[in-house]
Amino acid sequence: QVQLVESGGGLVQAGGSLRLSCAASGRGFSSYTMAWFRQAPGKEREFVSAIPWYSTNTYYADSLKGRFTTSRDNAKNTVDLQMNSLKAEDTAVYYCAASTRGFSRSGTTYNYWGQGTQVTVSS
DSSP, rough: EEEEEEOOEEEETTTOOEEEEEEEEEEEEEGSSEEEEETTTTOOOOEEEOOTTOOOEEOOOOGTTTTTEEEEEEETTTTEEEOOSSOGGGGGGEEEESSSOOOOOSSSGGGGGOOOEEEEEEE
């Protein structure tokens, strides 16, 4: 069992930056693919980024490439999401997720989820 807790959300002006962090507790973190998803009001949950346990590859939603960067520290059991040049349309609840089944852009692949952290970008 893995517990995930996100932090770092908040209110930021358009053009600003935020760094989200996800702390994992439990066993096996270093073997999981970790991902970020987000869900805006009235919209479906969407894939943001993912990083496999070996960390040499990272995956992003096409629309977010160049602005968002994800990284992980297996020694600290954390995965981060650095968000730059934020836009109003980035406003959403951001969720950290863990998969024992490898990488996927589909949320159904992920076994464990955090409670989410709100990111609000004012225009």
